[in-house]
Amino acid sequence: MAAGAEMADVRLALDPFDPAAEIAAFNAAHPHAGGIVTFLGQVRLTGGVEALELKHYAPMTLPGMEELARAVRARWLLEGLSIIHRSGVMRPGDPIVLVCAAARHRRDAFAAADFAMDHLKSQSWFWKREKTAAGWRWIEPRAEDFTDLARWDHSASR
Amino acid sequence: MAAGAEMADVRLALDPFDPAAEIAAFNAAHPHAGGIVTFLGQVRLTGGVEALELKHYAPMTLPGMEELARAVRARWLLEGLSIIHRSGVMRPGDPIVLVCAAARHRRDAFAAADFAMDHLKSQSWFWKREKTAAGWRWIEPRAEDFTDLARWDHSASR
Amino acid sequence: MARLVFLGRLEDVAGMPQTEVPPGPVEQVLAALAPELAVALLDEKVRMALNGRLIGDRGAVVLGKGDELAFLPPVSGG
């Protein structure tokens, strides 16, 4: 394991988690970081969606998230990083993903969280489907997800 | 007051605030937003800095923050926005500023929080000084703060 | 036996999350499946992982006893 990954807390959550408690714990663990950025993704309340399910593949999903955390830590100077991603069936309002990045300089924290989210969205081993009155339907990645991801290919790290 | 500002919670805090409690309350108020980005700025623990003081000018500081909130809400499609900024004397580890942005789409939430921070940093009515063993010293804005700010002048809103 | 794992929408096509198959070259293994499933598995957007590792050259795969071959359609997280 690369040195940078030792300071990252990466979790695949099979049960609901409490994002406010996680953020409080992360803040408490980094009381002297200049800036802390958090991103919380939740199941949206949109017309007719009754449930969302994320499936993972155990041999690859968590290892892939850990690899992502290593890449994030190698790219930005962080004082701490946490990535928590749900798998399983969720209802509107349930948390799906939480990324917390602590850094001395705020731009590093913003970019790290933004980068991590783009990669979790379209380059991590999750498969998503939603349930409406018409039944379950698999969600394919959107074109926007790939353009979001492509932003990082040729840009400097800040 | 513009319509968009009614959904923004803007506060000038003259006493310490609890960022974890504020984030929990913000999340609870936006249970169905797709994405919530928060930025917490804290007094860094750096060699020799014993205290940080932020001063404000009552007739302009809070009105300026409210104007910033209106600009943010006009520029991105948000479901909620909160800006809390301390004034007064702080110690290392104390929270200085908290921005929370809730949006249907995560890129809007990221950009809104990032934009708000850049403007709070170098375009809001605060004056900052720090205390070391050598006494108090006023902090002038850094060149980096202005380049951060200039990013928004000619860019599209996303 | 070896194991095939169907992720995402491929589970719906297969009607099951996984199945046991006799070891052998992957084309032989796929030929023994329902044609509709074999076609879905060979979609160019579907990637394959052998024992948790992505495979570059699909054609060269030979499943051994105890191997697990996963079929991974486009992902969508967060």
Next chain:
Amino acid sequence: MARLVFLGRLEDVAGMPQTEVPPGPVEQVLAALAPELAVALLDEKVRMALNGRLIGDRGAVVLGKGDELAFLPPVSGG
């Protein structure tokens, strides 16, 4: 009387956060201050606000009774 308010480092230069002055044109008001303070207040990076509103043309300001003129050096928040 009118009031002058010194923000940030200007408070240190003035040795006080604010002071009362007789009403009148701003150049006349500044001329009555300590020269070091007047020079600091006229620094091109220092902006002025009359009763909480930024002033574009400094020279044109005439302080009336009860007016508050604030001197705002470069800001630094967050």
